[in-house]
Amino acid sequence: MHYELCIMQQIKGDGFVPRNFLTIALPKGKLLTDSIQLLNKTGLDCLQVDEDSRHLYFDFPEAQTRIIICRPTDIPTYVEYGAADIGFVGKDTLLEENKDVAELLDLKFGYCRFVVAMPEDKVPPLLPNGEYDLSVLNHQRVATKFPRVAHTFFSLSGMQVVTIKLHGNIELAPEVGLAEMIVDIVSTGKTLVQNHLLEVAPILEATTRLIANRVAYRMKYERIHELVESLRTHVNGVA
């Protein structure tokens, strides 16, 4: 079922328009297992969904549901265009992609923090309040997967930095002189230590969020709201 064709079908009158059908976008990778288990608890029998099976989507006709598997950074795009009605996505990705989607619920798993980190031997001087004095970093280069988040953080402190967008192994950048510092997400902090990097400022905390297309959220309100409330119960039950 191609959503794009909905208007075409209405015009031509050959009619199945999936008014109550729900397409859910789940992110590949580390958030997938938790997402599936959480959804399963709401009564959707979906434990067979698996990114290794090479299927890109899974249909559940009785439940009027389709699950699609996407790259995490693409989820806000699928949802913004309405190709998926709702999606599970990290707040980190959500902030970076900055799409026009409704953020419905904090699912509380996949916790991570955005931090600014620098090589241990190059950290800025300490201020009297015990924080690092970031102002000496003005106009320096920041390697990151999240240029938008990095830019916003520094500009709110009245600073300008040059963001260098990388797609992985961010920790390498200071080592080889590509950038003076990095902005990245950390969950345990182990990777930073291994690479002799030190956190010099926290930016914000992120967890997985349930997002919805803003039209789907109004048109399929009952269906989505019911799912939100069910997810909320399970999320809070776990916490």
Place this chain on the structure above:
Amino acid sequence: MQRSYLGLRIPEGMHDLLPEELALQERLEGNILTIFRSWSYQKIVTTSLEFGACVQQDPDGEDQLYKFFDRKGRILALRTEFTTPIARLVSTRLRGQELPLRLCYGEDVFRNSAARHREFRQVGVELVGSREGLADAEVIALAVEAIKSLGLKDFQINLGHMGIFLGLMKEAGIEQDMQAQLEDVLARKDMVGIEILVRESSLSEEWQQLLLRLPHLHGREEMLDEVLSWSGSPQIKAAVEGLRQVYRYLADFGVQDHVALDLGILRGFSYYTGVIFEGYVPGVGFPLVEGGRYDTLYADFGYPLAATGFALNLGSILGQFPPEPLANADVLVYGSDAQAVIRKCQVLRRQGKRVEMALDGLSAREAQELAARKNIPVLQGV
């Protein structure tokens, strides 16, 4: 001069319309404008370029304006919508006309955004100079008729009211700063943000509950009684009863089946003050129709009038319609004598026929082949 690589391209988000595409847009727009006219709306055109001073809401904020400078260095901007330019026009050249004014438009708007369509056709109406709920009901019913004229049967209008939110803000004694933050999270439909903001506020548990409940009030008329049970504030009561009245009129218009009450549609930092509504079509990820009452915008132009209206984003959905079959010529006229060919063409055209003139002295056989390729039913040799 040979055009460069860039010279062969068009700016992002701009769209040329080919004959089939334009035929589709003109037919759909024509249908809608015909309906507008039959509801006594007069079509107008405002200028493509306005002064930034007219259309720029917040000079410090980010906006979607394509901006230029005039020769005196003043900022000019392409219109992003019609409500504000029409307010400017009514407050100047139409000042003092008998009210209410019923105006409609069908032109392109320009938005310097990341969207796929940054120039697109918008059709809509403004009903200026009435505070009546009947005026709101009229434009909503008209929006329903406009969507129906596109050939769509499955669509939905969600209807809310800014006054309920604003009344709650006032009664709960919420400060400007907090209200701005709430409007921001509501506009972004950030339910997690709302929850954090409300939970961290110093509001009483009861107010917190109400604010968190507000975006979820959705359904039919009974839902309005719940709102009334929260508060006896005259502002909230007036908003709720106003909304109820509009909703009932919609039953009289015969369009209520398409309308759901939804207090979750709140738009922050907009000019809307009363009833607001959005029209949705399954499979289209953004509202096809946006509208509502804006009773303070005209005062900004020194002509305080109440007004209501809507815009339908026609250009953004054209690509999802089946291609429009093009009308072929009725007759192909050919022959070796150019003078005779011209004369014949002119005679046939005066008879109201669509006539194509063969330009290069075709033989009967070549003409036959051409007519077959172009699907022209009648062949006329001279």
